[in-house]
Structure formats: structure tokens, C-alpha cells
Amino acid sequence: MKDAIKPFIVFLGLLILWHTLVIVFDMPDYILPGPGAVAQSMVENASLLWEHTLVTLSEMLMGLFLGVLMGIILALILVYFTALRPWLLPPLLITQAIPVFALAPILMLWFGYGMTSKVVMTILVIFFPVVTCCYDGLRHTHQGWLDMAQTMGGNRFAILRNIRWPAALPALASGLRVAVVVAPIGAVVGEWVGSSAGLGYLMLQANARLWVDQMFAALTVLAFCSVTLYYTTDRLLRRLIPWQPETSQE
Amino acid sequence: MFDVIIRDASLRFKNHCVFENLNLILKGGKWTCLLGGSGVGKTCLLRLIAGLPAGETTGEILCQDGFPVSHRIAWMAQQDLLLPWFSVLENITLGQRLRRSFTDIVKRHPLIPPEVEDQAMSILEKVGLTEKARVLPQHLSGGQRQRAALARTLMENRPLVLMDEPFGALDAITRLNLQDLACELLENRTVLLITHDPLEALRLGHDVYHLRGYPARLTDAITPPGKTPRSLEDNGIMMLQGKLLDRLRHESFDEKPVKGEQ
Numbered sequence: 001m002k003d004a005i006k007p008f009i010v011f012l013g014l015l016i017l018w019h020t021l022v023i024v025f026d027m028p029d030y031i032l033p034g035p036g037a038v039a040q041s042m043v044e045n046a047s048l049l050w051e052h053t054l055v056t057l058s059e060m061l062m063g064l065f066l067g068v069l070m071g072i073i074l075a076l077i078l079v080y081f082t083a084l085r086p087w088l089l090p091p092l093l094i095t096q097a098i099p100v101f102a103l104a105p106i107l108m109l110w111f112g113y114g115m116t117s118k119v120v121m122t123i124l125v126i127f128f129p130v131v132t133c134c135y136d137g138l139r140h141t142h143q144g145w146l147d148m149a150q151t152m153g154g155n156r157f158a159i160l161r162n163i164r165w166p167a168a169l170p171a172l173a174s175g176l177r178v179a180v181v182v183a184p185i186g187a188v189v190g191e192w193v194g195s196s197a198g199l200g201y202l203m204l205q206a207n208a209r210l211w212v213d214q215m216f217a218a219l220t221v222l223a224f225c226s227v228t229l230y231y232t233t234d235r236l237l238r239r240l241i242p243w244q245p246e247t248s249q250e
Numbered sequence: 251m252f253d254v255i256i257r258d259a260s261l262r263f264k265n266h267c268v269f270e271n272l273n274l275i276l277k278g279g280k281w282t283c284l285l286g287g288s289g290v291g292k293t294c295l296l297r298l299i300a301g302l303p304a305g306e307t308t309g310e311i312l313c314q315d316g317f318p319v320s321h322r323i324a325w326m327a328q329q330d331l332l333l334p335w336f337s338v339l340e341n342i343t344l345g346q347r348l349r350r351s352f353t354d355i356v357k358r359h360p361l362i363p364p365e366v367e368d369q370a371m372s373i374l375e376k377v378g379l380t381e382k383a384r385v386l387p388q389h390l391s392g393g394q395r396q397r398a399a400l401a402r403t404l405m406e407n408r409p410l411v412l413m414d415e416p417f418g419a420l421d422a423i424t425r426l427n428l429q430d431l432a433c434e435l436l437e438n439r440t441v442l443l444i445t446h447d448p449l450e451a452l453r454l455g456h457d458v459y460h461l462r463g464y465p466a467r468l469t470d471a472i473t474p475p476g477k478t479p480r481s482l483e484d485n486g487i488m489m490l491q492g493k494l495l496d497r498l499r500h501e502s503f504d505e506k507p508v509k510g511e512q
Contacts (some may be wrong), residue, residue, distance in 0.1 A: 153348065
């Protein structure tokens with residue numbers, strides 16, 4: 001069976017499980033609407049959902065792009081400017097020690113209710129896995145490769161470009177996979193705290209009006225976006241890093 | 251071809267002295283082989299000559315012609331060290347990539363200029379890998395990978411070649427074939443070969459040394475007779491191998507010298 005079909009089978013299985021739960025426990029619509037009701041809500045509110053999905057997706061993608069870029073730059077600084085390492089690591093850890101939920105109101109205050117605060121929130125959520133994975137990859141380059149490069153008279157930049165960077169890519173790819181999965185957390189939390197658009201905002205509005213089916217519709221779209229983003233990234237990374245060792249194949 | 255002189259070389263890790271006041275001459279255009287047990291300091295000596303980090307070191311590495319030894323070394327390790335993201339051709343021209351100047355990058359000069367590619371292809375032909383030039387190393391066998399590593403060493407075109415057990419991980423037949431190939435292609439270069447295998451040292455070496463003891467010292471050189479690569483049917487070589495094997499098994503300082511030692 002082709003790997004591409006498997007997620008759809010899982011999705012179908014979850015739908016059946018959901019439907020069964022609703023029937024078996026006789027769930028009222030205001031607690032857990034069935035997949036049919038949610039699908040109907042999705043169709044009825046298609047344009048509304050699309051509009052808000054575009055907002056959340058833009059926040060996620062912008063946050064991902066900037067977060068990954070900044071994460072890579074910081075990892076390079078940590079590897080190449082060892083004197084700065086003790087000064088940079090504590091603030092990096094502090095950004096992770098404080099829950100993003102606690103930071104959200106402050107970010108709203110600083111960056112306003114527009115897209116910026118959600119992008120910053122997304123950056124905060126994905127920054128750490130990207131930095132740590134990239135940093136780990138860069139500092140664990142095979143010593144033999146570095147020795148050989150030194151005897152060949154390679155300069156630091158050439159060694160980074162041709163050896164250290166490609167060697168770090170599999171580790172960075174792991175960080176990216178985590179980043180694309182957690183990116184929606186940053187965007188949606190930001191929207192919950194204060195916004196006028198986005199799937200998080202839509203969920204909050206639907207919740208206040210007890211439109212539970214619309215809430216679940218927004219949630220389903222969000223889950224679909226996350227899963228699609230993950231598989232697209234994974235496929236892209238596999239194609240870009242064909243030498244990445246994979247030893248779990250049967 | 252110039253001799254390389256290692257004078258009063260010492261190496262220690264904190265309180266542990268690996269070797270001290272070690273003197274060795276690598277004769278120009280000849281193969282010098284260094285035998286010794288694990289952990290005796292063979293690779294450390296090689297790293298010291300190559301200018302690679304290796305504990306606290308002292309001593310001088312001089313070339314007979316007065317020029318420094320740096321930038322005149324090609325390094326071949328036990329592992330092939332092929333970069334998995336580059337094709338075989340890109341791997342063997344790695345030195346050229348790493349030495350590209352800032353101007354080359356700004357002016358967008360090709361990564362592998364046509365003349366370099368021609369040279370690389372001619373070397374690949376010599377090692378029998380023409381067909382594999384464009385494939386990634388993961389598609390090569392162990393022997394092919396080591397031949398690619400040899401091609402990369404040749405591509406560097408350096409007068410001094412340092413080899414750290416380059417054939418150690420290969421099966422017996424592939425190893426013999428690669429020894430012959432390396433001997434042919436590295437003719438007239440000054441080679442220091444580190445090996446665990448006395449037969450390999452005796453087949454390829456013009457001078458064979460044994461590094462042993464704590465702190466390690468070099469024995470007098472064994473100079474096997476005949477042209478390299480020496481035949482396995484040479485009884486003298488096989489006898490020397492037996493004696494060297496015996497000595498490696500019972501390493502101590504008070505043994506009698508092996509016949510042939512100077």
C-alpha cells in the first residue's frame with residue numbers, strides 16, 4: 001500500500017470512531033456534534049472558513065519562515081562565536097521557560113492586535129526546536145571530515161558551506177518537522193488572546209455563541225492544515241536530503 | 251623529492267606521555283610504514299605531522315628543502331570520508347571546492363572548472379570508477395569507496411601522503427588489489443602508511459618501523475628487499491611477516507631484533 005494513502009485511511013478511521021462515540025454515548029450537539037453536522041457546517045461556512053484559514057496560515061507560514069531563519073542564524077552564532085555562547089544560552093532558555101500563554105497578553109500590548117503579535121508568538125514557539133536541532137547538527141560534524149578539510153587547506157566559510165552545513169541538515173530537518181507541527185499553537189493562542197480574524201478567533205466567536213459545530217469545523221480545518229504542512233515538509237525534506245540515513249525500513 | 255624529518259617529537263595527554271623525543275626520517279619518494287598495537291600513538295604521530303590537533307605536542311616537522319610541511323600533505327584515513335551529499339566526482343574535487351577564493355564565488359566561477367573535471371575523470375579512470383563519477387557514495391561498495399578516497403588523495407597532488415590504515419576495513423582480496431593500485435599510483439611520492447598488518451607494511455614499505463612501548467619508541471627500520479609491491483610468494487617476506495606478527499603479539503623492549511633491521 002502506498003504511504004500517501006495511509007494518512008487518509010487514518011483520517012477515515014478517526015471519523016468512524018468519532019461518529020461511533022457520538023452514537024454510543026448519545027452525545028448532544030452542544031457537547032460533541034457528529035462528523036456529519038460538522039461537515040454540513042463546513043459546507044455552509046466554506047467562504048468564512050477559507051477567509052479565516054488564510055489569515056491563520058499566513059501567520060503560521062510567516063512565523064515559520066522568520067523563526068527558522070532566526071533559529072539557523074543563532075545556531076551558527078553559537079557554533080562559531082564560542083565566547084558568546086554563555087551569554088546567549090540563558091536568554092534562549094528563558095524564552096522557553098515562560099509559557100507562551102503567559103507571554104501572549106504582553107505581546108498583544110507590544111505588537112498590537114494585528115498579524116505581528118501572532119507571528120512573534122509563532123516564532124517563540126518554533127524557535128527553540130530549530131535552534132537546538134541545528135546547533136546539535138552543526139557541532140556534531142564527523143571529526144574525520146573536518147580533519148580532511150583542514151589538510152586540504154579549506155577556509156572556515158568553505159568548510160561550513162560544503163561540510164558542516166550539509167552534515168547538519170538531517171538534524172535541522174528534525175527541528176523543522178517539530179516546528180511545523182507546533183507552529184499552529186503560537187498562531188492560535190495569539191488569536192485567542194486578541195484578534196479580529198483567524199481560525200482561533202473564529203473558534204472563540206463560535207464558542208461564545210454555542211455554535212459548537214462551527215467550532216469543530218474550524219478545529220478540523222486547523223488539524224487538516226497542520227497535517228498537510230507536516231507531510232509536505234517531510235516529503236520536501238526527504239527529497240532535499242536524499243543521503244539522510246533511514247535504518248528503520250524493513 | 252625531499253625527505254621529511256621529524257625531530258624530537260613528543261606528545262602527551264595531561265599526565266600520560268604517549269611518546270617523547272621521537273625521531274624519524276621519511277625518505278623522499280619512498281614508502282615508510284609504521285606498525286604498532288592499538289593505542290600506542292601511531293595515529294597521533296600522523297596527526298602531529300599533518301598539523302592536526304593531537305594533545306600537547308612539541309618537536310619539529312621539517313622538509314629537507316626548507317619549506318614548511320603544511321599545504322604539502324594529502325590525508326587518507328581508515329574511513330573513506332566520502333561526503334554522502336556529493337557525487338564521486340564532487341568528492342574527489344572537494345579540495346578545489348574548499349580552496350575556492352572569495353573572488354571565485356563572487357565572479358561565479360564554476361565549482362569544477364573543465365580542466366579540473368578532465369583531470370578528475372582521468373584519475374577516476376585509473377582507479378576504475380569512470381562509470382561511477384556521477385553517483386552518490388551510498389551506491390558504492392566498500393572497495394569502490396576506498397578507491398574513490400584514493401582518487402581524492404591523488405587529486406590533491408601533494409608530495410607527502412599520510413595514510414592511516416586506509417585498507418584496514420576491506421576484505422583480503424580487495425585489500426591486496428588496492429595495495430597494488432596505491433603502490434602504482436603513489437609512486438615517487440613520500441608516503442607514511444600506518445597499519446596493523448605486517449604483511450601490508452612488508453609488501454609496500456621501503457622502510458618499516460615498529461612503534462611500541464609506553465612511552466612509545468621506534469625500533470630500527472626493517473628494509474625488506476625487492477621492488478614494491480612485493481609478491482606474496484616471496485619466502486623472505488613471509489618469514490619477516492611471521493617474525494613481526496610474533497613480535498606484535500608479545501610486545502616488549504628486550505626482544506631480539508628481527509633479521510633485516512638496520
